[in-house]
Amino acid sequence: MAKGSKKKKGSSATRNPAAELTDDLIVEILSRLPAKSVHRCRRVCRRWRRLISDPHHRKKLPQTLAGFFHLSVNESRFPVEARHFVNVSGIGGRLPHVCPSFSFLPRFERISMVDSCGGLLLCQCFESSDAFRYVVFNPCTEEWIVLLESGFHPKDRGFCARLGFDPDVSSQFHVFEFVPCDDVTGVKIYSSETREWNYRESEWCTDTGISDICRSAFCNGMLHLVSYQRSIVSVDVEGRTWRTTKVPKMEGVEEVRDWLPGSICQSEGKLYYLSQYNTVPISLSIWLLEDYSKDEWTLKHSVTNELLYEKINSKYKSSEFCYVVIVHLDCNLIYYITRDYTLMAYDMDHKESRVIQALGLHFEPQAEEWQLRAFIRNRRAP
Structure with missing residues (x-):
């Protein structure tokens, strides 16, 4: 090498200005x-x-986009069913737009939302009444991919499919299909990296059943679901690790909804459990699983129906459960829907509730998702 061609240590050619x-x-x-x-x-x-x-x-x-989808039903209009998106991000001109009709997807006879995770949505897109394909897409970027058929038939007994995606860890997503959901014998797992389905036999206890309407939580490379046996069951993306964790129970109270023991969510790699109890007045409790190895839960917050309903005049204040949409743990907010179909937010820090908007009659919640984020790479269907 010529004498004058050597790069000096610390020169602009070797430094990374951003690191400074x-x-x-x-x-x-x-x-x-x-x-x-x-x-x-x-x-x-x-x-x-x-x-x-x-x-x-x-x-x-x-701000990233925060909100959820829901259906409205009106016999006097066409179409009778319409999908809507409720934005709770606040006012901001730089927020991405969401088209709730999903008109950017290929033409299908019917689209049914199944789950959401990490900013992606999982839908069943029906080509006919007897055939459907799973489609995973980002409603903000309108990028989508159609999955290979899993072999599940709409007329088969039991159904529960869930999406696993953590954009902070990997650009790949996984779809879990449990067969059957009321007595799980195994799971089919789709990997966006291999674009294949793999089947694994269940290693949970015999007769383990999971609800097809309960939300799941994906964290630390595992999908977590609430089972009918009042426990949280988990499986990893390879279908090799299976866990069962007992849910917490508050002393001296009984859970009313034996068929639906509670729901779960995650924040910063930690698992949270939500349960509503038949106290007077009815209360909602939020628990944190600090350590996976010990299966010990810590009570983080508890709130009564009286506080959740305090901003509206409702006959249901102390006698009925409300539908918890999601707990936005980054902001310490609980988003929920009252029996009067009003979307509310409860601030756990200030112990105050506020009305977001009235959803009206004929309301049906769908897969909800907070902080909808963009695909990272390779997410357009081939």
């Missing part, structure tokens, strides 16, 4: 970008991913 920026300066720069660009910046390096994921910094960065 302080955390505060990086956050300030990112705050001036649209939400979609900020999400893509997660891939720059681990440091940037940590800064963007930090709850303190999220308040400074462009």
